[in-house]
Amino acid sequence: MRKEDCFYLGKIAKKFSFKGEVLIxxxxxxxxxxxxxxxxxxxxxxHLVPFFIESSSMHKNDFLRVRFEDVNTEEDADALVxxxxxxxxxxxxxxxGNKFYYHExxxxxxxxxxxxxxxxxxxxxxxxxxxxxxxxxxxxxILVPMIDQFLVKIDRENKKVIMxxxxxxxxxxx
Numbered sequence: 001m002r003k004e005d006c007f008y009l010g011k012i013a014k015k016f017s018f019k020g021e022v023l024i025x026x027x028x029x030x031x032x033x034x035x036x037x038x039x040x041x042x043x044x045x046x047h048l049v050p051f052f053i054e055s056s057s058m059h060k061n062d063f064l065r066v067r068f069e070d071v072n073t074e075e076d077a078d079a080l081v082x083x084x085x086x087x088x089x090x091x092x093x094x095x096x097g098n099k100f101y102y103h104e105x106x107x108x109x110x111x112x113x114x115x116x117x118x119x120x121x122x123x124x125x126x127x128x129x130x131x132x133x134x135x136x137x138x139x140x141x142i143l144v145p146m147i148d149q150f151l152v153k154i155d156r157e158n159k160k161v162i163m164x165x166x167x168x169x170x171x172x173x174x
Contacts, residue, residue, distance in 0.1 A: 001041055001048045001050070001086075001088065002048070003043075003048060003086065005088060005089055006041060006048065006086035006087060006088055006089060007086065007087060007088075007089055007101075008027065008084060008085075008086055009024075009026060009027065009028065009034065009040065009085045009086060009087050010024050010025045010026040010028070010064075010085050011024065011025055011027075011082065011084050011085060012024050012025075012042070012080045012081050012082065012083050012085065013025040013063065013081070014081055015074060015077035015078060015081060016059075016065055016077075018073075018074050019067070019072065019073075020067065020068070020071040020072045020073050020074065020077045021065060021066065021067045022065075022068070022071075023059060023064070023065055023066075024040075024063065024064045024066055025062060025063055026062050026063065026064055030093075031058065031061065031062055031063075031064065032058060033093065034064060034087075035056060035057065035058055035064065036056070037053055037056065037087075038052065039051060039052045039053060040053065040085050040086065040087060041085070041086040041087065042080060042083050042084070042085060042086075043083050043084040043085075043086065044080075044083055048086055051068045051069070051071075052068065052069040053066055053067070053068060053069070054067045054068065054069050055067045068080075089103075097154070098148075098151055098153065098154050099154075100154050102126070102131075104156075105121050105124075105133075105154070105161055106121055106122065106123060106124070107120065107121065107159065108120070108121050108159045108160055108161050109121075109159060109160045109161070110133060110135050110144065110160070110161045110163065111160050111161070111162045111163070112163055112164070112165045112170060113152060113162070113163070113164045113165075114164075114165075114167070115165075115170055117160075118135070118137055118142070118170055119135035119136050119137035119142055120135065120136055121133050121134065121135055121161065122134050122135065122136045122141075124146075125143070130145050130146070130147070131145075131146040132145055132146060133145075133146060133161070137173070137174065140173055140174060141173075142170060142173040142174075143173075144165065144169070144170075150163045150164055150165055150166075151163055152164050
């Protein structure tokens, strides 16, 4: 499985028992959706390796306590700590309305109610406290805050994000 075909679910935070169990931190708003997985992909040496789950249960809200097949000792578990956990994109729950996954809107046109279409979303910058659409308008990169009050509609059919942006936000880049 290639990393491009998967989504990041979380990482193995620490070992849990002397029998090889681990705690996986789930980086999701709905961790309970992933309580009964059969398998996951563990990133190891930049490759995704399938691991089958013998048993799992929720542990303190955002953690999943997991016992993998063939991981039976503390040493086996130690080797996995810190590694990322991935699942195929096909396992993402479908979102509707104005909820969206970041990867889903890459390549969408971005339209302002006042200005019309002013570029294409090339990526999402989520390294700051406020995530930003990185939009390309010709050679100019425009950063647009992803604020719910600005978001009018995610038009999946026409591959457009429609926004109602404050006057001057886009113009200061052009």
